[in-house]
Amino acid sequence: MDLFSNIALGLNTALSTTNLFYCFIGVFIGTIIGVIPGVGAISAISMLLPITFYLEPTTALIMLGGIWYGTTYGGSIAAILLNIPGTPANAVTCMDGHPMARQGRGGVALLTAALSSFAGGSIGILLLMLFGPVIATYALSFGSAEYFALMVMGLVAASTISDGSAIKGLAMVVLGILFGCVGADIYTGTPRFNFGTLELTDAISLVALAMGIFGVSEVIASVRNVHTSSIDPKSVTFRAMKPTRDEVKRSAGPVLRGSSIGAFFGALPGTGPSVAAFIAYAAEKRISRHPEKFGKGAVEGIAAPESANNSADQTAFIPTLSLGIPGSPTMALMLGALMIHGIAPGPSLVNEQPSLFWGLIMSFWIGNVMLVILNVPLISVWVRLLTIPYHLLYPAVLVFICIGTYSVHQSSFEVGLVVFFGFIGYMMRILDWPAAPLLLGFVLGPLMEEHFRRAMLLSRGDFMTFIDRPISATVMAITACLLIWGVVAALRERRKVKFRNAE
Amino acid sequence: MLSRDYRDIIGGAILLVFGLWVAWYAGQHYETGTFRRMGPGMFPMILGLILAGFGIAVAIPAFFRTGTKLEIRLWTPLFVLLGVASFALLVRPFGLFPAIVSVTVISSLAELRFRPVTLVLLSAALCLMVWLIFRVGLGLPMAMYRWPF
Numbered sequence: 001m002d003l004f005s006n007i008a009l010g011l012n013t014a015l016s017t018t019n020l021f022y023c024f025i026g027v028f029i030g031t032i033i034g035v036i037p038g039v040g041a042i043s044a045i046s047m048l049l050p051i052t053f054y055l056e057p058t059t060a061l062i063m064l065g066g067i068w069y070g071t072t073y074g075g076s077i078a079a080i081l082l083n084i085p086g087t088p089a090n091a092v093t094c095m096d097g098h099p100m101a102r103q104g105r106g107g108v109a110l111l112t113a114a115l116s117s118f119a120g121g122s123i124g125i126l127l128l129m130l131f132g133p134v135i136a137t138y139a140l141s142f143g144s145a146e147y148f149a150l151m152v153m154g155l156v157a158a159s160t161i162s163d164g165s166a167i168k169g170l171a172m173v174v175l176g177i178l179f180g181c182v183g184a185d186i187y188t189g190t191p192r193f194n195f196g197t198l199e200l201t202d203a204i205s206l207v208a209l210a211m212g213i214f215g216v217s218e219v220i221a222s223v224r225n226v227h228t229s230s231i232d233p234k235s236v237t238f239r240a241m242k243p244t245r246d247e248v249k250r251s252a253g254p255v256l257r258g259s260s261i262g263a264f265f266g267a268l269p270g271t272g273p274s275v276a277a278f279i280a281y282a283a284e285k286r287i288s289r290h291p292e293k294f295g296k297g298a299v300e301g302i303a304a305p306e307s308a309n310n311s312a313d314q315t316a317f318i319p320t321l322s323l324g325i326p327g328s329p330t331m332a333l334m335l336g337a338l339m340i341h342g343i344a345p346g347p348s349l350v351n352e353q354p355s356l357f358w359g360l361i362m363s364f365w366i367g368n369v370m371l372v373i374l375n376v377p378l379i380s381v382w383v384r385l386l387t388i389p390y391h392l393l394y395p396a397v398l399v400f401i402c403i404g405t406y407s408v409h410q411s412s413f414e415v416g417l418v419v420f421f422g423f424i425g426y427m428m429r430i431l432d433w434p435a436a437p438l439l440l441g442f443v444l445g446p447l448m449e450e451h452f453r454r455a456m457l458l459s460r461g462d463f464m465t466f467i468d469r470p471i472s473a474t475v476m477a478i479t480a481c482l483l484i485w486g487v488v489a490a491l492r493e494r495r496k497v498k499f500r501n502a503e
Numbered sequence: 504m505l506s507r508d509y510r511d512i513i514g515g516a517i518l519l520v521f522g523l524w525v526a527w528y529a530g531q532h533y534e535t536g537t538f539r540r541m542g543p544g545m546f547p548m549i550l551g552l553i554l555a556g557f558g559i560a561v562a563i564p565a566f567f568r569t570g571t572k573l574e575i576r577l578w579t580p581l582f583v584l585l586g587v588a589s590f591a592l593l594v595r596p597f598g599l600f601p602a603i604v605s606v607t608v609i610s611s612l613a614e615l616r617f618r619p620v621t622l623v624l625l626s627a628a629l630c631l632m633v634w635l636i637f638r639v640g641l642g643l644p645m646a647m648y649r650w651p652f
Contacts, residue, residue, distance in 0.1 A: 051641065054641060054643075165561075167557055167560050167561055168514075168557075168561060170557060171518055171554060171557035171558070171561065174522075174550050174553050174554045174557065175518075175521075175554060177550055178525060178547060178550050178551070178554065181546065181547045181550070185533075185543035187541075187543070188534075188542070188543050190533060190534075190543040192529075192533060192543055192544075192547065193528070193547070216583060216584070216587060219583055219610075220576075220579055220580045220583050220584075220613075223579050223583065223613045223614060224579060224613075224614060224615070391611065391614050391616075391618075391621075392621070392625060394610065394613075395586075395606065395607040395610050395611050395625060395629070396625075396629055396632075398583065398586055398587060398606050398607075398610050399590075399603050399606050399607060399629050399633065401587070402587055402590040402591075402594075402602070402603075402606055403599065403603075403633060403637065403645075406590070406594055406645075407637070407643055407645065410645070412590075412591040412592070412594055412595050413591075415587065415588075415590055415591035415594070416588065416591045418587055418591075419584050419587050419588045419591065422580075422583070422584055422587060423580070423584060426580050430510075430573060430574070430575055431510055431511075431513065431514035431517075432510055432511075432514070433514060449546045452546065453541050453546070456538055456539060456541060457539065457540065457541075460539050461537060461538035461539030461540075463538075
């Protein structure tokens with residue numbers, strides 16, 4: 001069987017000492033970042049992106065991937081014990097997790113979260129293994145027109161489906177693509193928008209942009225807003241984790257349903273673990289025979305969203321690895337890491353870099369096992385982390401942001417860019433503009449321009465090329481539907497005043 | 504409550520101006536070419552115009568609805584950004600340690616409280632951590648301290 005030889009190849013890669021070590025580092029850091037409210041996966045990954053330049057691309061992705069799904073595990077700890085979601089994907093877990101903790105069953109809640117996460121993650125990985133290569137093989141026949149259409153669809157989906165106004169999301173995508181235009185033009189080499197500086201001739205550094213817009217602005221928004229509450233680390237022990245037989249039985253169904261829901265929404269561009277967790281919770285509540293128990297500490301209310309968000313974490317890699325189209329800013333950073341190593345993302349990746357693709361997937365299994373080990377017996381260590389006050393934490397975050405950016409090219413100009421993008425990021429928070437589409441646009445922008453120009457060159461300047469070709473036409477039609485749906489949703493929501501709390 | 508949603512009016516206006524400026528700048532400075540053979544200026548010019556369009560689309564409905572007051576904090580972002588900027592200025596001539604201390608001290612002012620003892624300990628701990636991670640662990644060639652004079 002071809003699949004088995006691929007699995008063997010992947011295991012071979014993932015089980016090398018270096019990769020095991022960095023997988024552990026990834027999930028370890030991911031858990032820390034997830035536990036601590038006020039630092040998200042995007043900032044963590046952009047802080048560690050520079051370090052990965054010194055690693056092999058496979059090792060780099062294994063570590064970054066570990067951070068990504070590790071945060072979702074860690075985030076449930078803060079959600080259950082403090083009623084503060086460590087990451088947005090854990091927000092729903094608060095609803096039943098925290099009541100359980102107050103009833104003295106916090107240990108059981110944490111165990112349920114860890115095991116459901118593991119089950120969800122495993123199902124997600126299986127689907128990734130099955131569908132990733134199939135989609136990649138199919139996509140090998142795509143030309144520039146199809147690619148351009150797919151990227152447009154990915155960006156439109158990401159900006160219209162996510163929360164907030166669709167127009168604002170689309171505007172930020174365009175702004176991101178514009179930031180991506182800075183630097184040498186791909187066809188002629190003309191430096192664009194460099195304003196006479198040498199540093200900007202080489203394009204804006206992805207690290208500086210991500211650190212500024214996500215890292216620095218997150219710190220600005222959290223200072224004096226994130227309060228660490230006092231909990232007794234001794235109250236949560238390994239022993240208190242033993243669930244009753246009834247609780248185990250009640251969790252099985254929600255885990256399976258949650259994982260399926262999560263897998264679906266993870267693979268769609270624009271939706272991700274947060275949406276998946278929310279829908280899984282809502283679905284579980286609807287089909288439950290005791291919906292009144294939800295919100296008061298029902299195990300199902302933890303099992304469903306926690307399996308869904310982890311399943312979504314894994315299936316998010318399907319479009320990213322097999323098409324080269326990221327559905328979320330974190331996935332965009334992963335692609336950025338690949339591109340920095342000179343690997344072009346796209347369907348040929350699966351066939352040309354089999355050890356990277358399969359090694360990464362196998363590392364997900366290993367990382368998920370590590371996470372269960374980290375989260376269950378060592379729980380009291382993480383609980384202690386929750387007691388670190390933010391005023392000690394954020395200067396450290398800023399120091400690592402600075403050094404991380406500086407270390408890429410030993411360039412203080414790029415640290416200056418962090419200041420610039422930090423300011424923009426804060427402005428965007430004040431004016432309520434979403435930051436995620438900007439990063440997606442920035443990463444995909446240069447690829448989009450390349451495919452757009454190539455498609456137009458091949459069609460001799462005829463725009464009909466995007467509609468004449470069947471696959472491209474289908475994708476464009478879906479995009480149009482998304483846009484119409486976005487406009488309709490916007491008209492409906494117009495009267496609603498939205499309050500967006502700084503996360 | 505404000506009589507108009509100034510948040511989106513301001514935001515939309517910024518996008519409109521920025522988009523038009525980008526389109527103008529790209530058209531002025533770079534070759535636009537034809538749709539068949541696009542020059543370096545074409546793609547940014549189209550995007551600039553689209554961005555300006557979005558700016559209008561965001562701003563116009565905002566005139567006809569009420570909005571909430573903008574909450575702008577001045578000192579917190581200022582100190583955080585100044586801290587990062589001080590790193591950019593100090594790291595080349597003086598090395599990492601002075602730059603780290605500077606980020607820590609300046610950015611901690613963003614809390615609007617001054618804790619001298621904590622700051623000394625925190626700075627020292629961060630310097631040690633950075634030395635261990637980046638020099639000992641990763642072996643990056645970065646000067647820890649330097650005296651330019």
